[in-house]
Amino acid sequence: xxxxxxxxxxxxxxxxxxxxxxxxxxxxxxxxxxxxxxxxxxxxxxxxxxxxxxxxxxxxxxxxxxxxxxxxxxxxxxxxxxxxxxxxxxxxxxxxxxxxxxxxxxxxxxxxxxxxxxxxxxxxxxxxxxxxxxxxxxxxxxxxxxxxxxxxxxxxxxxxxxxxxxxxxxxxxxxxxxxxxxxxxx
Numbered sequence: 410x411x412x413x414x415x416x417x418x419x420x421x422x423x424x425x426x427x428x429x430x431x432x433x434x435x436x437x438x439x440x441x442x443x444x445x446x447x448x449x450x451x452x453x454x455x456x457x458x459x460x461x462x463x464x465x466x467x468x469x470x471x472x473x474x475x476x477x478x479x480x481x482x483x484x485x486x487x488x489x490x491x492x493x494x495x496x497x498x499x500x501x502x503x504x505x506x507x508x509x510x511x512x513x514x515x516x517x518x519x520x521x522x523x524x525x526x527x528x529x530x531x532x533x534x535x536x537x538x539x540x541x542x543x544x545x546x547x548x549x550x551x552x553x554x555x556x557x558x559x560x561x562x563x564x565x566x567x568x569x570x571x572x573x574x575x576x577x578x579x580x581x582x583x584x585x586x587x588x589x590x591x592x593x594x595x
Contacts, residue, residue: 422472485535514574
């Protein structure tokens with residue numbers, strides 16, 4: 410089961426890394442999306458945006474390396490929980506034509522209950538990984554055990570997680586492209 414924990418940890422790492430890169434590359438758009446949610450008071454929105462980006466980077470680094478994994482997973486659950494709550498509040502307000510602001514391999518979509526469900530799945534993955542934190546292919550494990558051997562299966566799992574992450578990213582891009590086509594047609 411540690412193999413599955415490693416796979417899920419790396420998928421979550423790539424998820425947070427890709428969303429971080431997407432948001433930092435167009436920070437003005439990310440800030441406008443944060444403001445569009447109308448939850449964070451306007452004067453605090455810029456500081457919140459930078460805090461959000463910093464936490465996403467910390468999660469991506471932590472989970473990629475398996476360093477301070479428990480902290481990284483806790484931050485991931487906190488962030489995903491906050492995003493889920495913000496989406497749910499806006500859906501309850503009837504605001505479905507707001508961009509989720511997810512970016513990266515998660516894609517950009519209008520708010521929907523599917524996004525809430527997707528985030529709950531990611532939270533479940535993080536909880537599962539927490540059971541195996543400090544396991545294979547993690548700096549935490551190597552520091553605690555003193556063993557620095559990397560077996561072929563670790564490379565295979567890393568490669569598999571990269572492939573799955575790329576497939577998820579492609580799926581997100583296809584979904585975004587379909588939304589653009591629907592807008593132009595309708």
